[in-house]
Amino acid sequence: MCHYLPVVLNTFLVFSITGEVSYLVSVEAPLEPDQKKTQWSSRWKLIHLLAQYFMLGNICWNALLFMKTSPSIKGVFLGGEVLGQGWRYCYTCETHTPPRCSHCYDCKVCVLRRDHHCVFFGQCVGFRNYRYFLSCLFFMWSGLLYATLMNAEVFIVILKEGVTVHSILLLLIPWIMLVSGQVSARAFAFAFIADTCVVGFLLVSSFFFFHLYLLFRGQTTREWYSSRRPYSLGLFGNLHHTLGLRWYICWLCPLIPSPLPGDGINFQVTGSLEPSR
Numbered sequence: 001m002c003h004y005l006p007v008v009l010n011t012f013l014v015f016s017i018t019g020e021v022s023y024l025v026s027v028e029a030p031l032e033p034d035q036k037k038t039q040w041s042s043r044w045k046l047i048h049l050l051a052q053y054f055m056l057g058n059i060c061w062n063a064l065l066f067m068k069t070s071p072s073i074k075g076v077f078l079g080g081e082v083l084g085q086g087w088r089y090c091y092t093c094e095t096h097t098p099p100r101c102s103h104c105y106d107c108k109v110c111v112l113r114r115d116h117h118c119v120f121f122g123q124c125v126g127f128r129n130y131r132y133f134l135s136c137l138f139f140m141w142s143g144l145l146y147a148t149l150m151n152a153e154v155f156i157v158i159l160k161e162g163v164t165v166h167s168i169l170l171l172l173i174p175w176i177m178l179v180s181g182q183v184s185a186r187a188f189a190f191a192f193i194a195d196t197c198v199v200g201f202l203l204v205s206s207f208f209f210f211h212l213y214l215l216f217r218g219q220t221t222r223e224w225y226s227s228r229r230p231y232s233l234g235l236f237g238n239l240h241h242t243l244g245l246r247w248y249i250c251w252l253c254p255l256i257p258s259p260l261p262g263d264g265i266n267f268q269v270t271g272s273l274e275p276s277r
Contacts, residue, residue, distance in 0.1 A: 006120050007067075013196060014140075018056050020193045021147050024154075025049060048150075055143040062136035062254045063121065071126025071264075072109040073097065078265060098265040100220065100231070112264035115220040127264035131243050134215070135251050137208045144201035151194040158191065171195060215242055230271035 025048045078098060086099030093103065093110050100113045104124045107117065113127035125133045158167050170177050170191050178188040214224055218232030218241075232238060239247040244258030 004122065007122055010120055013200070014056070014059060014143075017143075017147050017193055017197060017200075018052065020190070021052060021150050022049065024150050025052070052143075052146065055139050055146070058139040058254065059136055059143060062132045062139065065254050066129045066132035066136060067121055067123055069129040069132065071111045071114070071124050071128045071130075072107065073101065073112060074109060076112065076265070084266075099267055100223075101264075102222065113220065113267075114222065115214075116222070127262075128260070131250065131258065131260075132254060134211055134243070135254060137204065137211060138251060141201070141204045141208045144197055144204055147197040148194075148201050151190075151197050154190045154194040215239065228271060230269050231267050232270055233268060 025045050073093070073095070078096060083096055084099075087096050088101075089095075090097050090103050090110050092108075095110070097103075097110050098112070101110050102114045103110045104114065104117050106122075107124050111124045111126040113130075115125040115130065117124045118133065121133075123129075155171075158170055166182070170183055170187065171194075174183070174188050174191040174195065177183045177191075178185065183191070214221065215238060216235055217229055218238040219229060223229075223231075233241055241261060243250055244260050246256060246258040250256045250258035
């Protein structure tokens with residue numbers, strides 16, 4: 001139950017935000033009454049709805065492929081008799097593991113090129129599913145940016161009569177305003193989703209740009225704690241190694257094939273593996 005709760009919550013929020021923005025585009029926009037029945041208004045709504053559902057489709061499909069693609073060592077032949085530098089022995093899995101591989105106590109298995117365990121999806125981010133994770137983050141960031149801009153109308157309506165105690169409390173603590181009977185369920189829903197868009201955009205922005213930073217440096221989250229970058233292949237080399245052969249276009253759609261050049265076991269070393277002093 002606890003394992004799937006974050007996934008269910010994320011799904012609920014994504015579809016709630018999509019539904020609210022669709023309502024804003026289809027019913028409320030544009031603000032001027034004389035523009036609501038114009039040809040421009042119809043085209044504007046169609047373009048916005050297509051863009052919105054394109055982002056939603058990419059979020060859902062990338063998330064699904066991320067969770068279906070196992071990054072673990074299960075079913076992977078880890079090598080023969082000779083083990084190179086960086087190999088370790090995992091006493092939990094009772095096997096030797098390659099460089100950049102580590103054990104996840106939530107997934108209960110070792111993960112190839114393990115980055116971190118994502119609590120929002122209930123799975124580790126590793127060698128084989130990093131592309132879907134990063135693409136999902138990108139479209140979540142784009143979608144939340146779009147939703148925040150669209151919800152500017154909600155903030156305008158709430159603050160239309162000035163910055164009052166009522167308007168500030170509605171934006172900061174909409175739940176309490178609803179329970180105390182100060183606002184209607186409709187006003188609460190719009191204020192809550194608008195707040196969720198802003199907070200979600202800030203959180204996803206921090207995750208997304210942090211992982212872009214790591215991608216450009218050829219590091220994982222675990223390796224970020226060290227100043228060493230022994231596996232960095234340069235900007236384009238890191239993009240190619242992490243996102244696959246079609247790194248320049250695969251982010252547009254998760255169905256675009258982009259085979260990874262490596263196997264998650266052997267990595268080209270370009271720097272010292274020894275800890276810096």
